[in-house]
Amino acid sequence: MKQPLILADNTTVLAGISVQHENTQLGRLGLARDTTPVQLDPSRTGDDASRLEDGLHRLVVGQDESIRQIVSVYQTYLAGMNAPGRPIGSFLFLGPSGTGKTRVIEAMAETLLHDSSAVVKIDCAEFQHSHEIAKLLGSPPGYLGHRETHAALSQEALDEHQTEETPISLVLFDEIEKGSDALWNLLLGILDKGVLTLGDNRKVDFSQCLIFMTSNLGAAEMEALTSPGVGFAASAGSTDTKALRECIQRVGTQAARKRFSPEFINRIDRTVVFHTLGAPELRRVLDLELSRVQRLVLSGTPFLFELTDAARDLVLEKGTDQKYGARHLKRSIDRLLVQPMANLVASRQIRSGDRIDVGRSDDGLKFQRIDEGLSPHQIHRAAGILFPMDEPLLDDYRPSGSSLEKEQSAQESLPR
Numbered sequence: 541m542k543q544p545l546i547l548a549d550n551t552t553v554l555a556g557i558s559v560q561h562e563n564t565q566l567g568r569l570g571l572a573r574d575t576t577p578v579q580l581d582p583s584r585t586g587d588d589a590s591r592l593e594d595g596l597h598r599l600v601v602g603q604d605e606s607i608r609q610i611v612s613v614y615q616t617y618l619a620g621m622n623a624p625g626r627p628i629g630s631f632l633f634l635g636p637s638g639t640g641k642t643r644v645i646e647a648m649a650e651t652l653l654h655d656s657s658a659v660v661k662i663d664c665a666e667f668q669h670s671h672e673i674a675k676l677l678g679s680p681p682g683y684l685g686h687r688e689t690h691a692a693l694s695q696e697a698l699d700e701h702q703t704e705e706t707p708i709s710l711v712l713f714d715e716i717e718k719g720s721d722a723l724w725n726l727l728l729g730i731l732d733k734g735v736l737t738l739g740d741n742r743k744v745d746f747s748q749c750l751i752f753m754t755s756n757l758g759a760a761e762m763e764a765l766t767s768p769g770v771g772f773a774a775s776a777g778s779t780d781t782k783a784l785r786e787c788i789q790r791v792g793t794q795a796a797r798k799r800f801s802p803e804f805i806n807r808i809d810r811t812v813v814f815h816t817l818g819a820p821e822l823r824r825v826l827d828l829e830l831s832r833v834q835r836l837v838l839s840g841t842p843f844l845f846e847l848t849d850a851a852r853d854l855v856l857e858k859g860t861d862q863k864y865g866a867r868h869l870k871r872s873i874d875r876l877l878v879q880p881m882a883n884l885v886a887s888r889q890i891r892s893g894d895r896i897d898v899g900r901s902d903d904g905l906k907f908q909r910i911d912e913g914l915s916p917h918q919i920h921r922a923a924g925i926l927f928p929m930d931e932p933l934l935d936d937y938r939p940s941g942s943s944l945e946k947e948q949s950a951q952e953s954l955p956r
């Protein structure tokens with residue numbers, strides 16, 4: 541007797557156009573029944589993966605390919621179809637400085653674990669010599685100082701940021717090319733078996749981890765390809781973006797192959813090249829960064845600031861540098877906007893409840909109070925309209941020792 545086999549969900553109409561059972565193995569065994577075939581769409585993602593995708597697109601400008609790759613690996617994990625006994629996924633991020641390689645990992649932590657710093661970060665430049673590996677593994681028992689050395693890659697360190705709803709850890713090996721052979725061998729074991737043995741023989745399980753490695757390998761060659769008037773841009777015409785992207789991807793992959801052993805490269809699931817940010821992308825990064833500065837201001841002396849178009853153009857002009865990408869833009873924001881505003885707050889020229897118009901002067905920004913005495917509620921409401929305030933506050937703009945810091949406790953009393 542033919543056994544029924546559910547081929548799709550319950551909405552499927554039973555008995556209809558017949559499938560060519562003689563072409564399927566179950567059909568030949570007499571185990572398939574006639575139902576209407578339903579075309580399925582593998583490009584659709586589930587709700588959880590879509591939430592991650594939206595979060596990454598909100599916080600990271602451009603770099604769609606890297607986001608696509610991360611979401612696809614996460615989706616495979618959610619479906620329970622990632623390889624057992626190995627990390628959930630491993631990525632090598634290549635590309636020039638300030639293009640978002642580290643930011644995309646922070647954004648993932650922010651979206652999945654609600655904390656952008658919920659990443660176990662290993663700075664590989666600190667492990668240029670083989671003996672320094674002890675800092676990652678801890679010393680074997682009996683060695684001098686054994687009790688004082690805590691393994692940076694312990695199970696506790698991995699589990700620390702996991703949440704009940706997202707029991708995964710993000711591990712970042714930054715500037716991987718600067719590490720020693722010993723570090724790469726250690727990584728090889730993690731990528732292959734998902735297990736690491738510490739100095740005291742305890743095992744660390746990496747099967748709930750996403751491993752990221754970042755590197756600037758090949759970045760100079762990539763930049764040469766995209767510089768106007770030279771390299772690919774000159775020979776093929778800058779309109780041919782797809783070919784240019786493929787060429788950049790090839791350059792990056794080749795640089796990595798030159799540096800790392802084939803065993804190492806072959807164990808990495810996805811190699812993704814990050815692309816230099818163009819003018820429109822930097823403009824969007826500026827919006828994100830201004831929103832962050834405004835959030836920071838709200839947590840100290842709450843006031844509002846708004847940049848005119850000319851002021852924004854100046855910050856972008858001064859903050860555009862191909863070599864350092866958005867890193868240079870952040871420096872420009874810090875120098876032109878954050879430091880002067882911190883001075884104005886410290887000297888009480890800006891006070892709680894002020895509204896400040898930021899315009900362009902000759903080669904800097906000028907600040908003008910255009911309203912005062914706004915209530916915290918009004919300020920928060922207006923700031924919410926000016927900037928979408930749905931990301932946590934990051935610390936990188938906090939000028940140390942300023943009054944912005946001292947007034948932080950005021951935050952609690954403010955209406956949300």
Ligand SMILES: Nc1ncnc2c1ncn2[C@@H]1O[C@H](COP(=O)(O)OP(=O)(O)OP(=O)(O)O)[C@@H](O)[C@H]1O
Nearest residue numbers: 599600601636637638639640641642643825866867
């Ligand atoms: N694509 C991007 N989208 C949004 N912000 C970005 C992007 N790229 C860079 N930034 C901003 O610039 C800062 C520096 O970028 P990030 O740390 O990601 O650079 P990186 O590519 O890791 O460079 P490096 O190779 O120098 O480490 C980030 O903290 C972020 O604020």
Ligand SMILES: [Mg+2]
Nearest residue numbers: 641642714754
């Ligand atoms: Mg980085």
